[in-house]
Amino acid sequence: MVSAPSPLYRRIYSVAAQIPAGRVASYGQIARIAGCGARVVGYAMAALPAGGDIPWHRVINSRGMISPRADGDTARQRRLLEAEGLRFDRAGRLDLAAVGWAGPAWDWLEANGMAP
DNA sequence: CGCATGACCCAGG
DNA sequence: GCCTGGGCCATGC
Numbered sequence: 720m721v722s723a724p725s726p727l728y729r730r731i732y733s734v735a736a737q738i739p740a741g742r743v744a745s746y747g748q749i750a751r752i753a754g755c756g757a758r759v760v761g762y763a764m765a766a767l768p769a770g771g772d773i774p775w776h777r778v779i780n781s782r783g784m785i786s787p788r789a790d791g792d793t794a795r796q797r798r799l800l801e802a803e804g805l806r807f808d809r810a811g812r813l814d815l816a817a818v819g820w821a822g823p824a825w826d827w828l829e830a831n832g833m834a835p
Numbered sequence: 836c837g838c839a840t841g842a843c844c845c846a847g848g
Numbered sequence: 849g850c851c852t853g854g855g856c857c858a859t860g861c
Contacts, residue, residue, distance in 0.1 A: 765841075
């Protein structure tokens, strides 16, 4: 048996579950919505059960990079994101302005009716 | 209840 | 652009 996550963790998971495919959100962004510290979001992700329905791979740090995970398998997260059409630059970073959840560039496109 | 740990963030040099 | 130090706060022993 597995013990149920705390209410705070469920809020964090609930927020993460709403990130659309093809976009990413930072820990701090989720933390602000869930009402907790950014560090707690990372802690919640580390405690996430494998095989769940939470798109944990769409959660990255504020620099647009994949944070070193407890499992150490950052390559898997990168493959999952690339499978959704995301592109990493030479430094292994994503363009948050373009693919960030409600990023400025995306907002501009929507405001002008140019969003896909 | 104190202490250590951690998939973070921001400001400064 | 990189590295450093401080702040953040829940969880487990």
